[in-house]
Amino acid sequence: MTADELRLLPRSEPEGKHSYLITDHHGGPASRLADVMEVIQLHMGNQLVDHASALLPDEPPGDLRYLAERLTEALRDALRIAESRGRRLSHPDGS
Template sequence: MSVRPRLLPWPGPGGKACYLVSDADGEGYLSRLADEMEAVQLQMGAELIGHARLMLGDRKTDARELRYLSNRLVEALQDALRLAESRGGRLPVPDESESDGPAQTEEGRNE
């Protein structure tokens, strides 16, 4: 079974976080569905940014359109933040014994 639950890219009931606990190591149906949803969310966010650039450059864009755009951008940002949290939570955590020692700066000094 997976050690850590996966934060899914869609909210659960009441907008709360929704997690998947799976023993399929990313190969199960819901894991694949979540991967596909993440890809769609990222693509939609990228397209929305392009649309926003066009609208913000057009002096004829009115306040109603800008409010609508702002709401969609907020939704896309929420999706991106949830996705980043989910992927960050699935990164392996290195053991202290696996550490290469203290971090060094470009000049070679320990921090």
């Protein structure tokens, strides 16, 4: 199995390393769980963007830092999901 056949999961290790799913089953339990995680992460990212839009520029600097950190995390999650989905789209039959 090559790196192109691995599914990049919507989470990373505490050190920031990527996590991958090795499976021969499309739509298996682990893949479905990863799909759900991706949906949740994208939804949370959208909620953060809405929250940021409502708060800025009225929040004090400490609150802005916290918000910026959470937005950074949400963007990192969204980019990981996009990378994972892009890999799967380029190999839709698992080849």
